[in-house]
Amino acid sequence: MSTAYETVIGLEIHVQLKTQTKMFCSCELTFGQTPNTRTCPVCLGLPGTLPVANAQAIHLGLMIGMALGCELAPRSKFDRKQYFYPDLPKGYQISQFDEPLCSGGEIGGVRIHRVHLEEDAAKLVHAGASGRIHGSAASVVDFNRGGTPLAEIVTEPDIASAEQAGEFLRLLRTTMRTLGVSDVNMEEGSLRCDANISIRPVGQSELGVKTELKNMNSFRFIEKGIRAEVARQEALLRAGQTVFQETLHFDPRSEQLTSMRSKEESHDYRYFPEPDLTPVQITPDMLDRARAALPELPAARQARFEADLQLHPDTAKLLAWRTELGDWFERALAASPAGQDAAAAGPLANWTTNELITRLGADVDPAGSNVTPEALAQLVAMVTAKTVTAKAGGQVLDVLVEAGGDPPAIVEAEGLGAVGGEDALAPVVQAALEANPEIAERLRGGDMKPMGVIIGHVMRETKGRADGGEVTKLVRVQLGL
Amino acid sequence: MTPLTDLTAHAAIAAIDAGDLDAAELFEACRTASAADELNACTWTADDAPDLSAASAAPLRGVPLAVKDLFCTAGVPSQAGSKILEGYLPPHTATAVRRVTEAGTTLVAKTNQDEFAMGSSNENSAYGAVLNPWDRTRVPGGSSGGSAAAVAAGLAPWALGTDTGGSIRQPAALCGIVGLKPTYGTVSRFGMIAFASSLDQAGPMTRDVTDAALLYGHMHGQDERDATSVDRPDAIALPTAQRLDGVRLGVPADLDGEGVEPGVMAAFEAALQTAQDLGATVERVALPHAAYGLSAYYVLAPAEASSNLARFDGVRYGQRTPADDLVSMYTHTRHDHFGDEVKRRILIGTYALSSGFYDAYYASAQKVRTLIARDYASAFAGVDLIVTPTTPGVAFPLGAKTDDPLSMYLEDYFTVPISLAGLPAISLPCGLSDGLPVGLQLAGPAFSENRILDSAHALEGAFAFDSTPSRIGGGR
Amino acid sequence: MIDRTQVLHVARLARLQLTDPEVDRMSSELSSILGHIEKLSELDLTDVEPTTHVVEVGSALRADEIRESLPRGVAFDQAPDVDDDGFRVPSPQA
Numbered sequence A: 001m002s003t004a005y006e007t008v009i010g011l012e013i014h015v016q017l018k019t020q021t022k023m024f025c026s027c028e029l030t031f032g033q034t035p036n037t038r039t040c041p042v043c044l045g046l047p048g049t050l051p052v053a054n055a056q057a058i059h060l061g062l063m064i065g066m067a068l069g070c071e072l073a074p075r076s077k078f079d080r081k082q083y084f085y086p087d088l089p090k091g092y093q094i095s096q097f098d099e100p101l102c103s104g105g106e107i108g109g110v111r112i113h114r115v116h117l118e119e120d121a122a123k124l125v126h127a128g129a130s131g132r133i134h135g136s137a138a139s140v141v142d143f144n145r146g147g148t149p150l151a152e153i154v155t156e157p158d159i160a161s162a163e164q165a166g167e168f169l170r171l172l173r174t175t176m177r178t179l180g181v182s183d184v185n186m187e188e189g190s191l192r193c194d195a196n197i198s199i200r201p202v203g204q205s206e207l208g209v210k211t212e213l214k215n216m217n218s219f220r221f222i223e224k225g226i227r228a229e230v231a232r233q234e235a236l237l238r239a240g241q242t243v244f245q246e247t248l249h250f251d252p253r254s255e256q257l258t259s260m261r262s263k264e265e266s267h268d269y270r271y272f273p274e275p276d277l278t279p280v281q282i283t284p285d286m287l288d289r290a291r292a293a294l295p296e297l298p299a300a301r302q303a304r305f306e307a308d309l310q311l312h313p314d315t316a317k318l319l320a321w322r323t324e325l326g327d328w329f330e331r332a333l334a335a336s337p338a339g340q341d342a343a344a345a346g347p348l349a350n351w352t353t354n355e356l357i358t359r360l361g362a363d364v365d366p367a368g369s370n371v372t373p374e375a376l377a378q379l380v381a382m383v384t385a386k387t388v389t390a391k392a393g394g395q396v397l398d399v400l401v402e403a404g405g406d407p408p409a410i411v412e413a414e415g416l417g418a419v420g421g422e423d424a425l426a427p428v429v430q431a432a433l434e435a436n437p438e439i440a441e442r443l444r445g446g447d448m449k450p451m452g453v454i455i456g457h458v459m460r461e462t463k464g465r466a467d468g469g470e471v472t473k474l475v476r477v478q479l480g481l
Numbered sequence B: 001m002t003p004l005t006d007l008t009a010h011a012a013i014a015a016i017d018a019g020d021l022d023a024a025e026l027f028e029a030c031r032t033a034s035a036a037d038e039l040n041a042c043t044w045t046a047d048d049a050p051d052l053s054a055a056s057a058a059p060l061r062g063v064p065l066a067v068k069d070l071f072c073t074a075g076v077p078s079q080a081g082s083k084i085l086e087g088y089l090p091p092h093t094a095t096a097v098r099r100v101t102e103a104g105t106t107l108v109a110k111t112n113q114d115e116f117a118m119g120s121s122n123e124n125s126a127y128g129a130v131l132n133p134w135d136r137t138r139v140p141g142g143s144s145g146g147s148a149a150a151v152a153a154g155l156a157p158w159a160l161g162t163d164t165g166g167s168i169r170q171p172a173a174l175c176g177i178v179g180l181k182p183t184y185g186t187v188s189r190f191g192m193i194a195f196a197s198s199l200d201q202a203g204p205m206t207r208d209v210t211d212a213a214l215l216y217g218h219m220h221g222q223d224e225r226d227a228t229s230v231d232r233p234d235a236i237a238l239p240t241a242q243r244l245d246g247v248r249l250g251v252p253a254d255l256d257g258e259g260v261e262p263g264v265m266a267a268f269e270a271a272l273q274t275a276q277d278l279g280a281t282v283e284r285v286a287l288p289h290a291a292y293g294l295s296a297y298y299v300l301a302p303a304e305a306s307s308n309l310a311r312f313d314g315v316r317y318g319q320r321t322p323a324d325d326l327v328s329m330y331t332h333t334r335h336d337h338f339g340d341e342v343k344r345r346i347l348i349g350t351y352a353l354s355s356g357f358y359d360a361y362y363a364s365a366q367k368v369r370t371l372i373a374r375d376y377a378s379a380f381a382g383v384d385l386i387v388t389p390t391t392p393g394v395a396f397p398l399g400a401k402t403d404d405p406l407s408m409y410l411e412d413y414f415t416v417p418i419s420l421a422g423l424p425a426i427s428l429p430c431g432l433s434d435g436l437p438v439g440l441q442l443a444g445p446a447f448s449e450n451r452i453l454d455s456a457h458a459l460e461g462a463f464a465f466d467s468t469p470s471r472i473g474g475g476r
Numbered sequence C: 001m002i003d004r005t006q007v008l009h010v011a012r013l014a015r016l017q018l019t020d021p022e023v024d025r026m027s028s029e030l031s032s033i034l035g036h037i038e039k040l041s042e043l044d045l046t047d048v049e050p051t052t053h054v055v056e057v058g059s060a061l062r063a064d065e066i067r068e069s070l071p072r073g074v075a076f077d078q079a080p081d082v083d084d085d086g087f088r089v090p091s092p093q094a
């Protein structure tokens, strides 16, 4: 019988902060500009230049710390992290070493170790090979990105699977997006993730040797990469071999893991306090401004949907974690003729997350569709009031998605109104009973099984606009049961 | 009549205002002198007279200014005395230079210096050693040796220098001029090619105390481009004091002449007597940790330098030694274009910061810095100014100390502790020893520049030291 | 004391090529300097705060306001090796 292994994952996430200018100079932050058109003597590291910290970056850092429930440092102190690389113009990165701006905290069940501020490196383009890292003679440096403010978020090793890692990153991304502190766009590199991965026999307390999986640029690749690395480590251990601590690069095309040891070497970053920057006291006023800027965050919103609107946890999560969907739903609820209570919210939430989303497509923002929140609220209210059947409601929604419009008008035009009430339905029921005498007999005899036949008959006659319950009631009346 | 190049700046301004002197004339005189410089004091000289119409309306009336090479001056070579920056033309201008230019000075020359300000003899320059105008077989001191020699020799009435452990005061002393190292943070470091960020400070190098006050008054002030620059609105007054009544001078208790040349000690004691004659009182003060200053300095300054000089990697500017692989490009570029002293300090500094040694070296040095700052704080509770000789000796012969880094470092014995404490200090000539100038150093509490300048002015009047370039021998 | 191996290690960290004679010279010169620095160990420094910034200054921050960047030409002007896109260097992988 073979040992079972468990996976231990910690993530290091770099988030580019959404400021106007760079971390330590006044160059405009841009994406996709002509290379080297957003530089100045400071971010080129010209001799004699000095950094001056961007107040807004510290403000956004404090917001992140608050959102993740971190303890905030009494001052913001910077240090120099020293190593030579062409994308690092000063030969050191200004970062935070022993006094991160935020420490501790938790989100989505994963503990946060620390959050610190630093400056991004420039872009090193390996000539000839688009984005690939291996084998290219000359490289070219573009300093547009160099000096972009970054928040580095480091988790504790609380993540047990690739799926959980992806789940956590999605929550973190929504949280950052809701905070408005970053575009958190992996393709554009405003959200980047490294994973520290190790496995150990179930029950073993000390951690196994960890490897670092670097620069994964999409959620899919992160999960794929982690799975591949976990499999690699497990295969090694099962073969009686050992895992070496190294940095790996996951190539999503080949799905191959390649060691980046070539770039690695005995690192000695020689951190020391940045003498060009005096520590910045975090004043009560700065804290107040950060707190005042905090919106409701996905986790809190999900809790509110579950508690106040009694939504099913899955529905609440779907609405809360997709900010734009949650916002659209809340606009619809506010417009609901049936009121804003749980009774009205439940069906509306279901119609939003099921009927609407399936019609629009999973990742489409309904705000951009023909369906207005008001229209859906009105339609759902009609269905709940049984003036339209669920089936007909679906047809109305088809029209709304197609061309928009006003539900009652559509019901009128398409003749989709429910056939209800004694006078309208009674004759149809009577006709159905007459058309099926033997069924009527069995029913009279108390055998309710064939009720469906009558209902089916009525539905055919009314083109599905009758209400099953209504029909049953009338059958009982007419048969004197 | 006296040559124009003998004029102090304030005398020249007075003459211009009186209509006796034309700023263009003065500029041309200095430009010619600088171009004919035989001391190797200048690394660049203006090749024609600029339009002075705007400048001559400004307070400093277009008076020519020499600027140490390490100040970035847009479009003008700024090489910090290093081969690695040979031909480098920065796009930006140092704040200190911009301010004095806006105040009306005119750049006439960039001056030679020890490479990246690392040295006390100006022999560590990629552009060759500078000669001392008092005796051309001797060094002018360093690292601002070119500025000191230029001012003493009449190539310019005044100059900008920088001081990290004594680089303004020591060459000023060895060349018989006045050098002020202001309180750390009062003059912006933006545009100064960095040596040791927590110590570097720009200051005036002039032929008398009045010019030092005049130039410093236009240099200081907070700068949004330097986060370590301080906001001290107090204006700098032109000094007027003739006496020192009530001024309490402190002399370090351990200053027993040991390690100080007899001639220097004699001049220092005579200066103390003069101070007392002017009404000052003199007492001993304890600075128990000052003796550890050099040790702390030679950890902190190289550590910061090793980091500040990492940007010279042959990628964005400066010289490069081509190579097929990146690491060789880095290592050969830096080997081929840094001088020995710079290499020594990069290695010491890297060592002091490397893992396992940080606490023993860098952290300890920072703590000693705390103790030294405390020493001065308690000393200044009892006295107004602390006086010492600026240097243990007078200008020494070229090559005398080049093979012994440690003996060279001892040149800064009296200046380094004050730098570590971030305090202001001035060096002014107080007499001669073997026909060579001796400097007197006056140090005060943070932001006491006005008091220092005033006391120095009173002493200057009594010393009546003659620093007239044409009598010293000049640069031509 | 700092021996050849240490000198070479530190030189590698500092990206500084040294010839053999230079390594020997440095190791003796650096050792004498470090010898002088050892004086620090005479002091008891327990519970002494380290000083990074000797003069107390207020926290200087920058407002998040855009300023003109350098024209590309000016940025490239002083570089040893540039092409249309940027600053050329030997590939880190070569």
Ligand SMILES: [Mg+2]
Residues within 6 Å of the ligand: A118, A152
């Ligand atoms: Mg980082």
Ligand SMILES: [Zn+2]
Residues within 6 Å of the ligand: A022, A025, A026, A027, A038, A039, A040, A041, A042, A043, A044, A147
């Ligand atoms: Zn910039």
